[in-house]
Amino acid sequence: MSIPGFLNRFFSKEQNLSSKDVAKERLRLVLIHDRSASLPDSVMLALREDLISVISKYMEIDQAALEVGLTKSDDEVTLIANIPILQIKRAV
């Protein structure tokens, strides 16, 4: 279930969500926040390396300028990657 969908249902009360479902959804979100906060640097570094190797198969990217990070808001944690492209292979 998407977060806005969940909030919608929760606040509009069109459909009564059981309190257990509310608990589970809150827990899911809080754990994403908790776990992302204690994510070791090595994980983000490994992710960065893997991203580079996968994307480089398809296009030439500016590795030095590549940015990968987590952005947190109240209702979600998003993985944001900013990857400048230097050159794209011509399609055949």
Next chain:
Amino acid sequence: MGEVIVVTSGKGGVGKTTTTANLGTGLAMAGKQVVMVDTDIGLRNLDVVLGLENRIVYDIVDVVRENCRLKQALIKDKRYENMYLLPAAQTKDKTAVKEEQMKVLCARLKEEFEYVIIDCPAGIEHGFKNAIAGANQAIVVTTPEVSAVRDADRIIGLLEAAGIYEPKLIINRIRPNMVQSGDMMAVEDILEILSIDLLGIVPDDDTIIISTNQGEPAVTDNNSKAGRAYKNIVKRICGENVPLMILTDNVGFFARVKSFFGNK
């Protein structure tokens, strides 16, 4: 060489001490050589839950400071002669024991006992680090509440970071009627969130309060549902394959349609 199992939770009040007392007593009833160690220095309670509070002379701090020999500090239970308690100190500071000393202590205890069960204090600070220092296995206790499950998740991460892999989960204080009505997270919900192996489930049970009042762990009482749940967990610790207890006793419509915990 025995197993050193730490019982931990992060959050306070979820039943660590009760779980330690029941598993320790259950293992002793099964004929195992057991010692329970209370590491909650300054707030000792395991002695009271076990009904051994009047027999304490020395404590864990006396042992690590060599004010007494290890044997002198171990309290031998009168009901089960293969069961011992090493009590926490009540007056000293929780920094009175160091991780290195705990490792040495656990190594000595597991030479003589098949099971060394360590009751961990709440929190993730000094007391927690001490409690897990000498352990090679961990049991994480939680209840079906957001706060307790969240703390359990943190504890699982910290245990693994400390090299104690694959901790096992006990979900305590389940209220089957509330689970059925959708007002309490079910076992499956919690397992899905924590992705960890389940060691057992324990129903919320008034007999726990009575047995704690009397200093007689519920596992000794065959009429106690929680006691039977602990007995099952003891069997699993000993390597037996025991199915999960079916907690619904008044079989209602939902229970007939779907047994929540059965057939796993």
